[in-house]
Amino acid sequence: MRLPSLLLILFLLGYVTTDTLVRVTTPHSAIANFSDFYNSTLSEHEVSESDGDVSHGDEAHSSENVEDNVKPHSDEAADNNSDVSDEQNDVDLEPVQKVPDAIITSHINQTFGNKKTFSCPRVKTDLRTGRTVGDLSPEDISFIASMGDGVASGIGLFDKKMDVEFRGASFASGGDANMDGLVTIPNILREFAPSLAGVSHGMGDAELNKHQLSVSSKGATTKDLPNQARDLLNRLSTYYGSEHPETDKWIMIIIAIGTEELCHSCSTPNERAIREALTVLQSSLNKALVVLLGPTHVSYQARQMKNLLKYRCECSKEQPPGFMESLSAQWSKVFEDIQRDFDGIMGAKQSFGLLALPQLTVTSRSPDLLFHDGTPFLNRRGHTYMSKWLWNRLMTGEKYNLSSAVLSQDSYFCPSVGCPYFRTTANMRKCVTLSITDQDNDITIGEEGKMKKQPRRTVRTLYSIAVAVVVISSIVALIAGVIIYNFSKRAVRGRFDEVPETEATPDPPKGPPDHPGPLTRQNALQRQSTSRKTTTLEVPSPVYGLKKSPDRSESMQLLTEA
16 A cells, blocks of 8 residues: 555646746757857947958967968167168969868957057957967966077077076067067066066076076086976975965976077987977876977078078088978978877877977068077077077967068057967867857857757756656655565564463562560570571680580570560
8 A cells, every 4th residue: 555655746846847847947959060159249338340351260379360461579679779660562462262271371460569558358258268278378487498409589689799597588488578579478468467477587597596586507408408397396486385376377388499409410300309399298287378489490481491500500511402491491300200199199188288390480571690600509699689589489380471571560469359269279279169158058169179968958858857756766666665575575473463462471469578586594595595596606615615606695695684
C-alpha cells in the first residue's frame, strides 16, 4: 500500500517541478557578431570612422585595410636634424586587397603622432580581453622587459664615441620622458596602461638597476639568451614579489638579438639556445607575450632586399653580392621553424605567445643617416623608426606593407576596430571579439573561433528532464521496495505476531526476621553454643597460659546480670 503512495507523491512532485521550470523566461538572443556593437560604442564616444565600412563575414571576421590618409609623425617633423623629414611619399597608399590565404588585415581608422594627439579608444571596458594571447590588448600589459644585445640596450644611441648603453632611450625598454620626447615601445604602452612597470631609465649596464627589467647586454649572442631569461625571472621574483606575473598579469618581453652576432662572425643563430630560453620563460611565466626580433635590416625604400648592414660588418665587407641575403635567409629559416614548432604547442598554454620576426626592418630614402658612422648601430632617429615599425607591425600584422609606407610620414596606429588586439599567429587568420555583455549572456568562443551560445533549455527539454526524474525515482523506489520485501520474507515471525513471555522463577519466600527473645538462661546458653560453632577468639590466660573464649565470659556476664 505504501509503494503506490510513494510513486504518486513522486509523480506529483515531478509535475510541479516541470510546471515551475516551464515558466523560466528565456533571455533575448545575443549578437552573433560583435563588430556592430563595437562600432556603436565608438560612435557613442564620438570617435570618427574612416570612409570604408567594416565588412562582416560568416565567422565574425572583418576584412580590413590600412587607412591611406595618415598624418606625419610630429617628433620627426620637429627634429631639425631629421634626415627624412622632407621626404615625400611618391607611392600612393593603396588599400590592401584580400589575399587567398585569408590572412586578416587590419582596418586602421585612427592614428596618433604624439601624446597630444593620442585618442585611441579604450576597449577593455567593453570587450573581454586578456584571457589568451588571441585577445591580448595593449591595455592588458602590466610589465615590459627586454633581452638581447646592444640594439636592445641602446648602445651608443646618442654618441658613437661613448661606449655606453642608453637603456632609458632604447626602443625596447626606454622609459625616459614620454612620447613627445622619446618614442619607445614602453612609452607608447604607457598611453594605454599608465601603471606599466619594468621600464628602464638612465644609462648603464644590466647590473645598474636590477629592479628594471632590461637584461640585454652589449656583445650578447643567441647562446647568452638562456642566462638572460633566468636573470629576468630572478628580478621578477625578487623586486616585484606579489606582483609577479605568475599571478594574473601580462608581461611583454622584447628580444632583439643577432645584429652584433651577425656582424662579428657572420654566423647563423644558436637555435638550441633560443629554444632553451623560450622554454625557461614559458615554464615560469603564466601570462607573457614574447616578441623575438632578428638582426637589424636597414635598406632603401626602393631596394628593400639589400641590407646595408653588409657594408658595416667586418666579416661581410669583402664578401660577394648576395652573401648577406643568403645569411639573412638562414636566420629567417631558424626563426620560422621556432615559430611553427611553438604554434604547435600553443594549445596547451594559450596564455603564453610568441611572435618571431626574423628581421628588425627599417626603410628610408636616406638609410645611411640612421646609422652611426662606421658602426652597425642605429642612432636615436633609427630607434624611433624601429619603434614605429614594431608598433605598427603589432597592430596590423603581416600585411603592414613598407613598400607603400614611409616611416617618416607614417603615423602610429591605434588598435584595429575589428580586431583590437596585438596581431599574432593566435589571431592572424581568425580574430573574434567577445563583449562583456555577451559573456554575461553565456556566449562563448568555440574551438574554431566561432561565437556560440550556451545551449538553452526549451519546454520539451524541461519536460524530458522532469519525466526522467520521475522515472528514475520510481525505479529506485521499486528496487528499494523489492529489497525490503525480500528481507521481510526471511524473518521467522511476522511483523504483528505476539512474542510469548518467559515466566520468571519466583524468589524463595522470605521468613520473618529473627528477633531475639528475652534474655534468659536458656537463650544465653543457646547463643553461647552458636558462637562456639562460628568463631572463637582464643586469648591466652595471664596466669595459667590457658586459652579463654571471650564469648563465654560475655555470656557469663549476661547470665549474672539476668
